[in-house]
Amino acid sequence: MKKFNLNEQLMLGVCYYPEQWPEEMWEDDMIRMRETGISLIRVGEFAWSIFEPSEGNYQFKDFDYMLRLAHKHGLKVIIGTPTATPPAWLTEKYPEVLNATIEGHSLHHGLRRHTNYTSTTYHRLSAAITEQLVMHYKDNPAVVGWQLDNEFNCEISEFYSEADHKAFRRWVQQRYGTLEKLNDAWGTTFWSQTYSSWEQIYLPRLVPGGRQPNPHLALDEKRFISDSVIAFAKIQADIIAEHAPHHFITTNGLFGHLDSHRLTKELLDFFSYDSYPQFSTIFSDPAEERPLADRSWSQTLSTVRSISRQFCIMEQQAGAGGWVNKMDMPSPRPGQMRLWSYQSIAHGANLVVYFRWRTATFGQEIYWHGLNDYSNLPNRRLAEAAKVGEEIQQISEALCSTTYQAEVAILRDYHNEWDGEYDVSHGPFGWKSGKEWYKALTRSHIPSDIVYINEETTLAELQRYKLLVYPHPAIMSKSTAQLLEAYVVSGGHIVFGCRSGYKDQRGHCYMLPFPGMLSTLTGVTLEEYTVIKGTRAATTATTIDQQTTLQTVSFNEIIAPFSSTVDVIATYDQEYYEGKHALTRNRFGKGSAWYYGSVFTEQVAQFILQQFEEISSPAPWLELPEEIELAVRGNEAQQYYFILNYSDAPATINVLEPACDLLTSAKLHGQHQLAAYDVLILYKQ
Structure with a gap:
């Protein structure tokens, strides 16, 4: 049997929970799914108590019938292993599987994600339910793939059960080998923290001052959690790969304390993500200047794309979102759900699965709306999904083999992200500067990638890009610094x-x-530095040509060039370092390395971007207002230009050379009014 290939077609799907609905509704649901253009459903990820109502008592009758109906109506099926929601009999009989707070208090059954990943008992029980499911459904004609668990590290991404402390001890023993090496790595001579036996070692616990662990222990904690999740996922992935090699394996998420790149490389056929653009209404900072709102999800989708060039959206927002205790997200306006679907497709999604088919009438998520409302009557969201379904069938052949195209990348790495959670001298700056750079790029209609750099990154991978932005990599190994030097010598800019x-x-x-390992590449050292806070007011810097004033926020470093190849671009205007250097450029080999002694704003990023003549919009034949996003998917044969209007008002675009719209086959030349939340996919013949 041929394995389902994500790269061979674009598909529309929906999450379905037959266990929550009367059996007599199932076939009608599937008939209407097909009428909506849906060809795939995801099921089962929360149904452990249905599959195994008591230990060792496996029941598949209901899902067998549902899968027969799915196959009858031409629906492909992804089954989720149900290990995110163990049943009550399990947690009652085996309390050692439960997670605990940092204070040591056990978390209890009643929501989800209340277990730990390190309990050998939970490993055994999870392996058993996975094997039973796979053996039962490996030859089912409707099933094409498996989702491991559901949203690893969602709700909670820290673990302090007794099993976790014991597993952490084993982990550090394997990592360091001797207590001498561990004490050196954690700097335990500071404040007399030296360990003299392995039994003295725990994950972070409450200390005077609350949650203030040794910072090097805190960094290793995140590495341990990631390794624990991957080890837990591997138990299930190995079972599926052995018994159902013709099925794909994926998982959904993008949550903290997990190296999703390693997880995907070692265990998955492709990565999946759950896209809820109106989470922007929850996480938005009221002090942020010119926020991107739902458009900011394009940056997150770029992160997903760094894991899988082509990926699945396992949950695409299809309505208002909220639990009974937090009604967070308003309903999408007409056109927004379609816009968000194409936002996902533009950034590399070949499978978009709406969450969910019908809004639940009971449980924690009764206000998390799906395509259908409680009444099951036609509504505008369902009609909008049907329009997307019809369009996807039309454009699938053209787009399925294409990938996102970009010549600029923002670099990230897990070491700095995890270290920066506790070290506030660089962590918050990384997130802010990355966001501000993305604003400058997307509003200039310059597509960009996110690239996670690690010990396996090659020079060829970096040379795909003309410009790299690595905002605040406090942790920098010698090997990574040398890789970046080679990239710049060969003609790249950073x-x-x-x-x-x-x-x-x-x-x-x-x-x-x-800047330590980066001094050679940048050609500078730092005289001193200061946080901008309290007695230090915000400052500015002026470019040497006196044409531009830059905002220097949050932190100021006084740059001292030592190489004759360094050009000073801007100097500070205030404070005791007035007139000293704030922004430099080092001509290094065939390329250049820029160093900015502050945290980036959109304005500063835009200024630096304008200094590179070779970096511009990939579609000079399009004049677009800044509220429009331009994304490009292409291959050797053709480039497709996604024009996405995030505004609640029509936008005027100017097509300077004739082009066709893939969605409507209309020919465009000259000015065109793009309706609010509307989408074009242009190509040149």
Whole structure:
């Protein structure tokens, strides 16, 4: 049997929970799914108590019938292993599987994700239910793939059960080998924290001052959690790969303390993501200038694309969102759900699965609306999904083999992300600067990638891009610094911000002039630095040509060039370092390395971007207002230009050369009014 290939077609799907609805509704649901253009359903990820109502008592009758109906109506099926929601009999009989708070208090049954990943008992029980499901459904003609668990590390991404403390001890023993090496890595001579036996080692616990662990222990904690999740996922993935090699394996998420790149490389056929653009109404910062709102999800989709060039959206927002205790997200306006669907497709999704088919009438998520309302009557969201379904069938052949195209990348890495959760001298800056750079790029209609750099990253992978932005990589290994040097020597350009290059992978500061491992590449050292807070007011810097004033926020570093190849671009205007250097460019080999002694704003990112003549919109034949996003998917044969209007008002675009719209076959030339939340996919013949 041929394995389902994500790259061979575009598909529309929906999450379905037959266990929540009377059996007599199932066939009608599936008939209407097909009428809506839906060809795939995801089921089962929360149904452990249905599959195994008591230990060892496996029941598949209901799902067998549902799968027969799915196959009858031409629906492909993804089954989720149900390990995110163990049944009550399990947690009652085996309380050791439960997670605990940092205070040591056990978390209890009643929501989801209340278990730990390290309990050998939970490993055994999870393996058993997975094997029973796979053996039962491996030859079912409707089933094409498996989703491991559901949203690893959602709700909670820290684990302090007794099983976790024991597993952490084993993990550090394997990592360091000797207590001497562990004590050195964690700098335990500071404040007399030295360990003299392995039994003294725990995950972070409450200490004076609350949650203030040794920072190097805190960094290793995140590495341990990621390894624990991957080990738990591997138990299930190995079972599926052995018994159902003709089925694909994926999982959904993008939550904290998990190396999703390694997870995907080692265990999955492709990665899946759950896209809810109106989470922007929850996480938005009221102090943020010019926020992107739902358009910001394009940056998150770029992160997903760094894991899988083509991926699945396992849950695409299809209505208002909220639990009974938090009604968070308003209903999409007419056109927004379609816009978000194409936002996902533009960034690399070949399978978009709406969450969910029908709004639940009971449980925690009764206000998390699906395509259908409680009444089951036709509504505008269902009609909008049907329009997307019809369009996807039309454009699938053209787009399925294409990938997102970009010449600029924002670099990230897990070491700095995890270290930066606790180290506020660089962590918050990384997220802010990455966002501000993305604003500058997307509003300039320059597509960009997110690239996670690690020990396996090659020079060829970096050379795909003309410009790299690595805002605040405090942790910088010698090998990564040398890789970046080789990239610039070969003709690439890279931009760094403050707090770069001064830590090793343990989180220790190098005994080197800042920016440590990046001094050779940037051609500078730092005289000193200061946080902008309290007695230090916000400052500005002026470019040498006196044409531009830059905002220097949050942190200021005084840059001292030592190489004759360094050009000073801007100097500070205030404080005791007035007239000293704030922004430099080092001509290094065939390329350049820029260093900015502060945290980036959109304005600063836009200024630096404008200094690169070779970096511009890939569609100079389009004049687009800044509220329009331009995304490009293409291959050797053709490029497709997605024009996405996030505004609640029509936008005027100017097509300077004739082009066709893939969605409507209309020919465009000259000015065109793009309706609010509307989409075009243009190509040139």
